[in-house]
Amino acid sequence: MAPSKTIYTGPFVHSRSLKELEIVEKGAIGVDEAGVIRFIERGDEVGEEKRPEGWEDAETVAVKGEGFFFPGFVDTHTHAPQHPNTGLFGKTTLLDWLQTYTFPLESSLSSLSRAQHIYTNFVLRTLSHGTTTCCYYGTIHVPATNFLAKLCHERGQRAYVGRVCMNSDLSPEYYRDAGVDQAVKDSRESIEYIRSLDPEGSKKGEAIVNPIITPRFAPSCTSDCMAQLGALHRETGAHIQTHISENKGEIELVKELFPDSTSYANVYDQAGLLTEKTILAHAVHLTEEEKALIKERGSKISHCPASNTALTSGCAPVRELLESGIIVGLGTDISGGFSPSILEECRQAIWVSRFRAMNDGDDAKLSTEEVLYLATRGGAAVVGLEDHIGGFEVGMDWDAQMVRLGVVHGGQKEGEEKLVEGPVDVFGWESAAEKVEKWVYSGDDRNTVAVWVKGRLVHRKDSYEA
The missing domain is CATH 3.20.20.140 (Metal-dependent hydrolases)
Known part of the structure; x- marks a missing residue:
């Protein structure tokens, strides 16, 4: 699918340095038609009124349920x-x-x-x-x-x-x-x-x-x-x-x-x-x-x-x-x-x-x-691409994956619980950092529901919803 001007909303996670992982629980990342990140909003910054001109009609892709965007x-x-x-x-x-x-x-x-x-x-x-x-x-x-x-x-x-x-x-x-x-x-x-x-x-x-x-x-x-x-x-x-x-x-x-x-x-x-x-x-x-x-x-x-x-x-x-x-x-x-x-x-x-x-x-x-x-x-x-990929920074390419984690819902009756899709179970009391840890130690391709390279959607699962 050819890239279009798109705003990716929801949590995102990436490495700031070897020792520091940035975990943003509420974010928005604007990616232009060339697949390049043009703005990043975090927390209270998220909102249409603070975005550059020309993004009013941009498509929106949101993380649904528990999950986050992560670099490819x-x-x-x-x-x-x-x-x-x-x-x-x-x-x-x-x-x-x-x-x-x-x-x-x-x-x-x-x-x-x-x-x-x-x-x-x-x-x-x-x-x-x-x-x-x-x-x-x-x-x-x-x-x-x-x-x-x-x-x-x-x-x-x-x-x-x-x-x-x-x-x-x-x-x-x-x-x-x-x-x-x-x-x-x-x-x-x-x-x-x-x-x-x-x-x-x-x-x-x-x-x-x-x-x-x-x-x-x-x-x-x-x-x-x-x-x-x-x-x-x-x-x-x-x-x-x-x-x-x-x-x-x-x-x-x-x-x-x-x-x-x-x-x-x-x-x-x-x-x-x-x-x-x-x-x-x-x-x-x-x-x-x-x-x-x-x-x-x-x-x-x-x-x-x-x-x-x-x-x-x-x-x-x-x-x-x-x-x-x-x-x-x-x-x-x-x-x-x-x-x-x-x-x-x-x-x-x-x-x-x-x-x-x-x-x-x-x-x-x-x-x-x-x-x-x-x-x-x-x-x-x-591979010599540290200025272009590997993290979420303005000017870098949108090479990213959407990670979705399974939410465990308690049943009304004993024995009603069903296994969630994928190997990672989120019960609702985990911190954002703990959710990332669970993915690292237990996740697999079932948790990767969509993948982009330079803004182009190159892989999607049937469960993916834009």
Whole structure:
């Protein structure tokens, strides 16, 4: 649905900072036809007489019942072709899991019809969970990767879509790039196609779907391949996404494959792949020297707690990363992770931080406020959009979700009570902050009844009423 001038009324919640969550119980947010927030009213400020001229005939969208508006989630790391394998990781660790589950499935997306089937379902699924921006890994196949980008463009989801590069002997013969030249050629072809979806927006840096250079991870690529991809980044200015220090066995493999490098991070740095536009997934076992290098280069981290637990990779020291001055967001890492929901990752991030706290002390714990920041403003900063999305401020885009919570009504007779829709029960005596807590710890996609990207309604449930 095309955006129109709209006023969104009712409670809204967003992160002011890493530590502070603003909860407004009575509010109004005016969004223009371009999907940009033009005014915000809180409490006693709410009223037509205080609004700018020209908003008298604006549409109104109100939160009905218990609920609130919340910024759209940013998923900074996921693998779209692995969606059918969600929840399938058996007893394997990272390297075995790639060979057993991942490579066979990804290779099958040489069939465009198969890719269309998987990608269409996955994009709809991520939108249903309130994910308005998503960093997608594709496969080595250009047609399938281009379809994923086109799909996101048509559905209205912000996305960074990358054709995966993998040319080393670690990758099976049936699923790898033919060589360095082919990897670079196919990556360039995909970059050009994705930018052609919105040529003017791409020139201005305003396109909602953008290409991202994607060396799978260091063991999957030769030094020459990574160096050429670094050159492609400098030529095109496209973002970069890859993995780092996810698993201890992987780190040892990197040492064997790249003996002239001083660290895993140094492998990428030597190739020109460690930049302010680089997203590094996992970062579970970084050394102090690597943290300093990543901070110096301005690269960002995607924390994927569910995947790191599922594959027994470890518990990333998020508090240490944040205190080092490194920007961190959250990623679902499908299908190492078991859910496409960033709200689920908020919970998992809290649990992982508490696992670390059992050994490192309470300072390692992440709060509800902090994980919601990572899920929104943190993720926005990871993809370089912190001035445009992640919160509700005048001049920012309306990337938002309407959250609705179930109200428990007592029956007139014993046994008359019925379960409300969704997993969150509100009895009426909870404070506004407690309602948010209940959503964070118990909510799911059933509570997300509508989703907007840049003012465009991109997902709605049957129960949604404008």
